[in-house]
Amino acid sequence: MKRFLITLTVLFSLISMSSFASDSKVDSRVLKSFETSFKNATEVDWTVTNNFYKAKFSLNGQYVAAYFDASGNMIAITRNISSTQLPISLQTNLKNNYEGFWISDLFEVANEEGTTYYVTVENADTKLILKSSNSDWVTYQKERKS
Structure with a gap:
């Protein structure tokens, strides 16, 4: 039993050390940029x-x-959002053009080009990933369900 506990302790120590090891691989310029932002x-x-x-x-x-990027420049920021956080025009378009679909994923991407939204909508037969384009949605990816 003692041997088992010692083995578990060593195993958990190694796991915790490896989980923090990835931080040391992050370039100092990236860390500085992150901490500033x-x-x-x-x-x-x-x-x-x-x-x-x-x-x-x-x-x-x-x-x-x-x-x-490797120089510490921020490329983009993403976050999951709810449908009520979408701009009104995109909410309305989604409600009017994708009736009978439910939202299974929705996130926002912000970068130097602006903010873009991606929504995954599904029904019994189809799964669509839509990308915002101004106040409209365009199909980014379409998948038929089996």
Whole structure:
């Protein structure tokens, strides 16, 4: 039993050390940019790829993701939103043109080009991912359900 407890303790220590190891791979320029932009962020979790750095975190009670390039420049910010947070024109268009569909995912992407919204709507037969374009929706991806 003692051996089992020691093994568990070592295992949990290794797991906790590896979960913080990803932070050390984040470039200092990226960390500085993040800390400057999001001083009150909590629960920060980093993902590092060849092309970008992604920080998922909580800010003012909302979960957000920020993307940075290797130089520390912010590429985009995303957050999940509710349909009531959409601009009125997009809400109306969605309600009028996609009656019989339900919303299964909705998020906002903000970058230097502006703010874009993506919504996934579904019915019994079809799953659509729509992208906002001004006050209208365009089909970004369409999938038939089996």
